[in-house]
Amino acid sequence: MIEISGVHKTFGTTEVLRGIDLTAEAGTVTVVLGPSGSGKSTLLRCINHLEKVDSGLVRIDGQLIGYRQSGNKLHELNERQILKQRAGIGFVFQNFNLFPHLTALENIAEAPIAAQGRPQRLVYERARELLTRVGLGDRADAYPRQLSGGQQQRVAIARALALDPKLILFDEPTSALDPELVGEVLDVLRDLAATGTTMIVVTHEIGFAREAADTVVFMDSGRIVEQGPPTEVLDNPKHERTRAFLSAVLV
């Protein structure tokens, strides 16, 4: 279970997150919608501590992210401990960020071996299974630049899955793709949702939110405007801001 409470974050003079409270149960899919600049990506990056929050707490299965609590004191974790926590949280980037000098298979196998110290042979076996699962079983030895955008993003998803994370964060996973390639990535996401993977997805794909989300969260200027099941938020939005956004997106 993911519990986010009172998260604030400021870059320079702009307050990007102004007090975010959000809870997501294990095995559920949370889709975060909102105009650009509303703080969606920053929120994701605070969850796995790629960004340090100014105030507020993030807990995953009761464990604080980035800090250790003793009594009423919060001790900042050191780099090594934070890296260890991150290995339990998958992150899929908008721009894939695959390692270009490693093959698809090596990209997937790198972290389970390096971060979790799993035996190499098993990791490579698993990596091949994951590639097959995302429909790229025959491209194991291809370098990222030899793959299309959609294929690269599917490798990136397999790379996140390889760590057996408690939670996977998706930061606009289809925004950098040609329209015809969006479908193949969303298929993989739907498949993950159906198998009970805990996911938080920042996206502009309203259709995906409607089908796959358990909770839809609408954010605007660093606040959560409304949240609830897709039938409520998407079909009967309570707030004017949500309505305006949805009517602009669903032309």
Place this chain on the structure above:
Amino acid sequence: MTVLTEQHRVEAADEQLVVVPARHPWRWAGTALVLVLLAQFVHGLATNPGWDWSTFFGYFLEKSVVEALGVTLLLTFAGAVLGFLGGIPLAAMRLSPNPVLSTVAWAYIWVFRSVPLLVQLLFWANLGYLYDRLQIGIPFGPGWSFPTVALISSLGAAILGLALHEAAYAGEIIRAGLLSVDHGQHEAAAALGIPKWRQFYRIVLPQAMRAILPNAANLLVNLLKSTSVVYILAIGELFYQVQVIYGRSGRVVPLLMVATVWYVILTALLSILQYYTERHFARGAVRNLPPTPFQKLKAALKR
């Protein structure tokens, strides 16, 4: 009944069309001019007695010259290895968020790039004049001390000077390479929880190498030639040795050619090494690697 439509007629006509390549008369004229100039130059090399080729061949593989070549290679190797070993921490320090570390690295690079290599070498050779004993041990506390002259021979001074000089440049080259790696790569590695040190040598450095290598090769070739400056410390490297020989025999030009040809050969070897190393680190950077000259030759012979 055959009906020849307009379409068919065009296609039939197409088959008889012949492509005539464009002519480039000026390209031919330019080629001829260059070939004539080249022939004149080669003719001059062969016929001008001033080049004194018999002396050149007499000394090219002479024992003292080959030994001096060994010293040049030793200086280059030691300078390069120590220089790059020093460059890595310098680059890391300059990129460090700690202001003391980054300022110290900046100052080091500033000083060692400012002082001419020749001047620096003379300083190191005369270090005994400044500090007649060197000591290792607890800072400001007890330790062992050694006479400077015994610790730093002239060869030692030369290697020290070259390495410190190279380190300043290598530091900047490595830093440039590290900066060239996309920020997303650091983030992806961090998000996957890959340990810090492994992030560096497995993810960042191999990608940085693409930007580091061409500059590093430049630095290496430059170092190879800079070793000739060391003659000022009377060390028997290649340039010093040919000077000694022509000082005795007076045959300046053929002996300078001995040194020149050796430098050219060594640079050629370094260039080949550079080509294959760059190719190694190009993995994944281009969709398909172009064939090497050797592979092209093999393919041409097969045909």
